[in-house]
Amino acid sequence: DVKVTQSSRYLVKRTGEKVFLECVQDMDHENMFWYRQDPGLGLRLIYFSYDVKMKEKGDIPEGYSVSREKKERFSLILESASTNQTSMYLCASSSLSLAGWETQYFGPGTRLLVL
Amino acid sequence: KNEVEQSPQNLTAQEGEFITINCSYSVGISALHWLQQHPGGGIVSLFMLSSGKKKHGRLIATINIQEKHSSLHITASHPRDSAVYICAANFGNEKLTFGTGTRLTIIP
DSSP states (O other): OOOOSSOSSSSEOTOOOEEEEEEEEOOOEEEEEEEETTTTTTTEEEEEEETTTTEEEOSTTTEEEEEETTTEEEEESSSSGGGGGGGGEEEEOOOOOOOOOOEEEEOOOEEEEOO | OOOEEEESSSSEEOOOOOOEEEEESEEEEEEEEEEOTTTTSEEEEEESSSSEEEEEETTTEEEEEETTTEEEEEOOOOOGGEEEEEEESSSSSOOEHHHOOOOEEOOO
């Protein structure tokens, strides 16, 4: 079974703090994704990585950065947290395929509150 | 613009009823996904399809490429089916575009 884990289920931070969210997958997947989920807006892609040290911006990358130094680990960094970054953050991974799309496997999510 | 729309936003039904959730998309897609999210947040992939129909237990997913439309059906619904169901699409690459979800509540 694919397992995607996230470092925290709940996190409370103060405005201006640097925040690290970590995601680890154990299925040797090439692709990893960071999403945020807000009521009424659905899931939106923040960043996508298709290989170690490779990344692509998603739909809402502003205020975020990412790091992928090892294949199994994908980190999301909020450089200076703001209240509008209060949200549910979900990580996902998928294998590479010739077709270009595969089932994505999601972590349990981190609910972040920025005060 | 790549868009995915779902209906209804909320659905309440009695146990045993046949459930249908609809999804439409704006332009041609590579694949369509149905996902389930239970309270607490975890998301599970139910189906990935690019044509025809798939069935898993009481769940059935269909897609009509010409009409740019997909449906998720649940037969003999049960309270444990209560969840948010999310439709998502690949528009030619690995990235998914998501609908806003349908909150399903099944009353015993």
